Amino acid sequence: MKEQLSSLKKEFEAQLKHASSLLQLEELEQTIFGRKMGAFTTLAKQMKDVANDQKKTIGELMNTVRTKIATELEDKRALLQREEMKKIVETESIDVTQPQLPKEEHGHIHPMAQVEMELSELFRSMGFMVLDGPELESDYFNFEALHIPLSHPARDSQDTFFIKDHPEWVMRTHTSPVQVRAMREHGAPLRAVVPGRVFRNEATDGSHEHTFAQLEGLVIDTDISIADLIGVMKGLLSGILKRDVEVRLRPGFFPFVEPGFELDMRCQVCDGAGCGACKHSGWVEMIPCGLVHPEVLIAGGIDPDVYSGFAFGLGSMRLVMQKYGIEDIRHFQSGDLRFLQQF
Numbered sequence: 001m002k003e004q005l006s007s008l009k010k011e012f013e014a015q016l017k018h019a020s021s022l023l024q025l026e027e028l029e030q031t032i033f034g035r036k037m038g039a040f041t042t043l044a045k046q047m048k049d050v051a052n053d054q055k056k057t058i059g060e061l062m063n064t065v066r067t068k069i070a071t072e073l074e075d076k077r078a079l080l081q082r083e084e085m086k087k088i089v090e091t092e093s094i095d096v097t098q099p100q101l102p103k104e105e106h107g108h109i110h111p112m113a114q115v116e117m118e119l120s121e122l123f124r125s126m127g128f129m130v131l132d133g134p135e136l137e138s139d140y141f142n143f144e145a146l147h148i149p150l151s152h153p154a155r156d157s158q159d160t161f162f163i164k165d166h167p168e169w170v171m172r173t174h175t176s177p178v179q180v181r182a183m184r185e186h187g188a189p190l191r192a193v194v195p196g197r198v199f200r201n202e203a204t205d206g207s208h209e210h211t212f213a214q215l216e217g218l219v220i221d222t223d224i225s226i227a228d229l230i231g232v233m234k235g236l237l238s239g240i241l242k243r244d245v246e247v248r249l250r251p252g253f254f255p256f257v258e259p260g261f262e263l264d265m266r267c268q269v270c271d272g273a274g275c276g277a278c279k280h281s282g283w284v285e286m287i288p289c290g291l292v293h294p295e296v297l298i299a300g301g302i303d304p305d306v307y308s309g310f311a312f313g314l315g316s317m318r319l320v321m322q323k324y325g326i327e328d329i330r331h332f333q334s335g336d337l338r339f340l341q342q343f
């Protein structure tokens with residue numbers, strides 16, 4: 001053991017002389033102290049086989065050798081570091097006249113995405129799933145399954161982009177097609193919201209875009225009533241606007257709900273007194289909604305004699321406009337930094 005230690009020491013000294021870079025020094029350290037194969041480590045493992053009366057002397061010797069090697073490694077490391085530093089200083093120069101690099105700019109979340117995340121969070125807290133659906137949708141799910149047959153006039157108001165040579169596909173005109181998809185996939189009872197982009201062949205102006213955002217909602221259960229619908233709608237609006245809101249229902253027609261409604265909210269700008277934002281009526285139209293039509297439940301594979309449901313289609317861009325007082329829907333997709341940087 002003694003001899004082995006002394007030849008290890010000699011071998012180390014020889015190699016230490018040759019080590020001319022920090023990397024080589026590191027490698028040398030590994031060959032000595034490496035956890036698995038290190039020469040010293042291997043010897044230390046043999047300590048247990050040393051005769052008891054020798055253990056003390058050998059143990060002390062081992063400690064001395066280890067300390068010596070470690071100190072020499074450290075000294076050499078310091079030396080090499082100094083040399084490498086010197087080389088860098090000699091070969092590199094700093095140009096103090098160089099202009100400062102521009103400050104790194106951090107992006108932030110788009111106001112639309114921000115509210116969509118808030119909405120998803122709000123609905124999750126009420127036990128809803130947050131679902132997704134394809135933007136390129138089949139004519140069947142976009143119209144047919146929602147009780148809007150080919151000849152139906154409702155199709156006129158939902159003129160959209162079609163795909164060349166594929167009359168069976170459309171860019172979805174609303175998020176409602178996910179209603180039937182969700183029913184087929186998850187069955188009843190069901191609580192789901194679907195935030196997403198929708199498309200219309202629209203002449204754009206301050207309140208119309210060809211590409212905009214909706215949030216579809218669907219609840220299916222036994223004993224669903226209009227009171228449930230109103231409760232959830234109020235929760236939605238006050239949750240996002242962070243204040244209590246007053247709502248009212250008016251009849252509205254949508255082929256996939258019966259009865260169908262337009263849900264209005266007391267104008268947040270004038271508190272109902274009448275102003276430009278509410279066209280002097282005191283109310284703003286916020287959420288089309290209704291009780292799910294039995295034909296739609298059937299298309300989703302759900303028995304309308306057992307289950308009923310309500311659905312709504314929030315124009316989420318309009319909601320963001322109300323929340324922040326944005327006067328033109330076209331700002332959202334303009335990419336104009338003067339708009340975006342305000343949020």
Ligand code: DAH
Binds near residue numbers: 254
């Ligand atoms: N999908 C309709 C549209 O974009 C909005 C709508 C109305 C959705 C009534 C609904 C609903 O879920 O019940 O015009």
